[in-house]
Every structure is written in C-alpha cells, then in structure tokens.
Amino acid sequence: GHERFECVAAIILSVMLFLTASIIGYSAIKNLFTTNNEIHFGIFAIIIAIISIVTKEAMYWYTKINADRINSNALLADAWHHRSDAFSSIGSLIGVIGFYYGYYILDCIAGIIICICICKVAFDIFNDAINKMIDHACSEEFENELITLIKKQEGILGIDDFKTRMFGNKIYVDIEIKVAGDDSLQHAHLIAHKTHDAIENIYPIVKHCNIHVNPGK
Structure with a gap:
C-alpha cells in the first residue's frame, strides 16, 4: 500500500x-x-x-x-x-x-x-x-488499449472478464481469458504468461496483472 x-x-x-x-x-x-x-x-x-x-x-x-x-x-x-x-x-x-x-x-x-x-x-x-x-477504474481509453493488446495475443479466443483499478499512481489488472478447451494446461499457462509479460512490458504503469484462464469451445 x-x-x-x-x-x-x-x-x-x-x-x-x-x-x-x-x-x-x-x-x-x-x-x-x-x-x-x-x-x-x-x-x-x-x-x-x-x-x-x-x-x-x-x-x-x-x-x-x-x-x-x-x-x-x-x-x-x-x-x-x-x-x-x-x-x-x-x-x-x-x-x-x-x-x-x-x-x-x-x-x-x-x-x-x-x-x-x-x-x-x-x-x-x-x-x-x-x-x-479510492481505487477507481482506469480511463475507458486505457482499458480499450489493453483489451486490444490482449485480443492480439496468440491463442486467446476471447475475454470473459476484465477489470482495472488505480492504486496510488500504479494500475492493477484482473483478466479472465478464454483459450481452446482441448488445449494442454502447459500451453494455456504459456499463453497467460506471454499475455502477462506483454501488458507489463508495454505499460510499465501496470504494477500487477492477474490472468485467469477459462476453457472455451
């Protein structure tokens, strides 16, 4: 804090x-x-x-x-x-x-x-x-940039949930992404890890990005 x-x-x-x-x-x-x-x-x-x-x-x-x-x-x-x-x-x-x-x-x-x-x-x-x-959400413009970046990542079929919040002068992001239901756990983890790194590398203001993986059809 x-x-x-x-x-x-x-x-x-x-x-x-x-x-x-x-x-x-x-x-x-x-x-x-x-x-x-x-x-x-x-x-x-x-x-x-x-x-x-x-x-x-x-x-x-x-x-x-x-x-x-x-x-x-x-x-x-x-x-x-x-x-x-x-x-x-x-x-x-x-x-x-x-x-x-x-x-x-x-x-x-x-x-x-x-x-x-x-x-x-x-x-x-x-x-x-x-x-x-007071931990308010980020601007709509910034959230749209993040969503566009996430959807560009290979292996992501969609976004089930997306939340951002300001904490001081840093940003915290919580995401639920959808990947192929028959994908291996290892590959699904790799997709989430690459997405996590892409967000934090491109936007240093993001202090922490939490990504949950959901199986898609």
Whole structure:
C-alpha cells in the first residue's frame, strides 16, 4: 500500500499550494485598497524579479519532466510550488513596472489573476490524488488499449472478464481469458504468461496483472 503515500504527499502539497495562492490573493486585495504611491523601486528590483522568474521556471520544468517520467503527483505538485514562486515574481515585476508608469493597480490585478491560476492547479492536483486514493477504474481509453493488446495475443479466443483499478499512481489488472478447451494446461499457462509479460512490458504503469484462464469451445 506504499503507493498511497504518493497521493497523501500530493494532497498535502496541493493544500500548501492553495494556501500560497490564498496569501497572494489576500495581499493583492489588501494592496488594492492600501496602495502606497510613495514607494519607489530601483532597477535592482527589476533585475532580482527577472532572475527569480527564470530560476523558478527552470526549476519547475526540471521537476515536471521528472514527475512525468515517474508518474509522480507529489513531484508534480512540488513543481507547481516552484512555478507559484515564479508567478509571484511575475506579479512583483508587473507591480514594479506599474509603479514606474503610475499604474499602481497593476500589481493587485496580477496578484488576483495569479491567485486564481494557482488555486485551479491546486484543485486539479488534489482531485486527481483523491481519485487515485479510492481505487477507481482506469480511463475507458486505457482499458480499450489493453483489451486490444490482449485480443492480439496468440491463442486467446476471447475475454470473459476484465477489470482495472488505480492504486496510488500504479494500475492493477484482473483478466479472465478464454483459450481452446482441448488445449494442454502447459500451453494455456504459456499463453497467460506471454499475455502477462506483454501488458507489463508495454505499460510499465501496470504494477500487477492477474490472468485467469477459462476453457472455451
């Protein structure tokens, strides 16, 4: 059951993302009514903001690529933490530019938009993690791909039963295949074994595939 720790971590990180977004949104709304027109920024503030944006965005893409590679929701949430920092820096940059040109409200508008974007991402990550916690079936598209692969295997006459379930970020598959009734036990086992290997080799996300053999006519 250790795969579920991945979901727990993703849920915790999504809540942290939501809190981060809330702080950004609260500050933006607060500044909307308390903007200090006497604040002045130098070119140094713009340089720091740009460096922060580039660095955090690079960290986002590095983490996201690895999250996609290992199918990790927790790592994806961590990647969005980096991007939320980049968004905050973008808001700061917009605010600095706005102050230069007298558009003091730009900082507040940027903060509110960033808050909404991060909240949307936090909700999507949270929802996906919850779905993976409750052992729901895989998507219809993925199931159809598996069924097509199974039917292509030599010696299989049909599929009597087929079930999939998500367990954390892994997939478990239970199948009942139909083979010739007069086939030998050894050959029937070989068909099931080859089908098992084909599924797990082509789809690494499938952690375990259980195949039961039924005699056909």
